[in-house]
Amino acid sequence: MKTIHVRSSKGDYKILVGKNLLPRAGTFLSDVFESQSKLMVVSQKNLTPYLNPILASLKKQGFKVQTHMLPDGERAKSEKELFRLIQTLLAKGFERKDGMVAVGGGVVSDLTGFAASVYLRGIRYVNVATTLLAQVDSAIGGKTAIDLPEGKNLVGSFWPPALVISDVRVLQSLPERELSASLAEVVKYGMIRDTELFGFLEKNGRRILQRDLNALEKIILLSAGIKARVVSSDEFETKGERMILNYGHTFGHGIEGALCYGKLVHGEAVAIGMMMGAQLAADLGICPRELIWRQMKVLLSFKLPVSIKRFHLKTEAILKVMMKDKKKSQGLLRFVLPRRIGQVTVEQKIPVSLIQKIIRLAGGK
Template sequence: MKTIRLKTQSRTYEIKTGNKLLDSLGRFLKSPCFGQDAYIITNAALKRRYGARLGSALQSAGYSARFFLIPDSETSKSLNIASSVIKDLAAYDKNKRIFIVAFGGGVIGDVAGFIASIYKRGIPFIQIPTTLLAQVDSSIGGKTGVDLEAGKNLIGTFYQPALVLSDVQLLKSLDKRQLRSGLAEVIKYAAIMDAGLFRYLEKNIHRILESDLKAIEYVVGKCAGLKARIVQQDEKEQKGIRTILNFGHTIGHAIEAACCYKRYSHGEAIALGMLVSSDLSYKLGMLGKKAVQRIEKLIIKAGLPVKLNKVNPQSIIRAHYRDKKFIGRKNRFVLLSDIGRCKVRQNISLKAIRESLKKIL
């Protein structure tokens, strides 16, 4: 097991990564900032699969456990769902010693964290992420949120969990498409921050795709450490440091939006976005051709898409203007200067973006 201590201005907490941690959950809850009544937000499929183990891990450590199930879909990230959870939570909160357990992927983590941050102006919550994407990314760093029709994550807070427990054994039941989607974020960390991790992936990505838990444990621990390092320096994305985690996201988000969040998973869209950003980096003279080819090869090895299917590039350009990270009328791209090194650039010309979009058409 690996323990990473994440120290931010608002809270210091531990991220535990490893294999077979769920049954020992009680052992990690000894801090006085937790309550006694665990309110678990999850979905029906995850409860069927892991609910009994999670419940008994809590009960055997002296905690009460209540489950609240939300639909298994991005639509759960809504004010309506948050409001129905809060009503039930308030009814259950008789002894005033409640804490929330977010048990699921990024959707559950985001909405559960949001609820924890606004109920009684904030109660403790812990993240037990169950997808690769959530273990390497969304459970760490305190971004919570729900979607509006006008866009994803438009309502949200920064609210750090009291603990993140990433048990890679939970990923055994994840389907291959979800595993690949999480791998896109792993490739992202390697490309922007860690050339050694990139080389590791080039040699071992097949092991991850075969659900080899040793290899997965290694990358989850590595990526959690990298994310913690960034969040520690720039908790609320105010210093331009956390921005680098958006490598591939400017175009990735635009692809998701242009396809109404249906055709491509988040990770698949990010993979396509990383290809465009690498090509842009090359065309702007920042990155060598060989590095661009290595990135493309790794994305192919991960089984992620490298070409867009029947999407009008103009709809991507239009969607990229709506990115909430736009500053004034200036777009913002994270570009690479080498494998493992990146720079944030603003105001990239439309002509250059159109040229690099050709890479994935």
């Protein structure tokens, strides 16, 4: 087992990465909660096989354990589910010293984290991350949220977990598409910060897709390490540092929005967004053209899409969503662009005509 440290103004915390960690959950949580504390384990039906060893271990440690199941999918990040969870906590008499354990992917931890941040003005929670996306991204950094009918993640808080547990074994049962989509974020980490990680992805595509535990553990450690360093130095997204995590996301959000969040999952849109970003960087003379091909080869090896041709999307539709995003970020359309593998720069004065050209090159109509 390896440990990554995260700094946070609300208390530093650890990310534990390894194999077979779930049966040891009780021991790990005894560093966070006093024995006899009540713990609400929040999860989903898909995760039942992993819940049993966790529950047994928590009970063995002396915790008073309850479970609360959420529906599957994004609809769990709703006002209704938020209050259902809060009312369960109230009914079971949870106090400030008690806590929650989110066992699942980004959906479970975003909702649990947000509930933890507002229940009795804040209780502690632990993330047991079960998707690759959660292990490299959403379980780390303390961003929590629910969705509104008007849009995703519109109500939320910065409320860091007290501990993150990432057991690579649970990834064996992850649906293939989920695995591939999360790998787009791993490629992102390589592109923005880590030539070693990128080189490893180039050489080990097959091993990773076959879910070789050592290969998975290595990419999780490197990726989670990057996210941990970035959020430790820019916890509240005020210094610009955290922005580099948006590589591929400006175009990606445009694509997701134009598709009305159908057909492509987030990571797939990010993969195409990174291709657009690399193309834009090359056109601006910021990076060598060769980088486009290296990035494309890695994305294709993870069965990720690299163009929007088959969706018959209008360039203007994508641009419109991107401009709406821009209004939310002080009127600036900022792009995180690669200089070379492992290094990015932020550019903001890009002519709209060039953005249109890039979208068309990727298959926009």
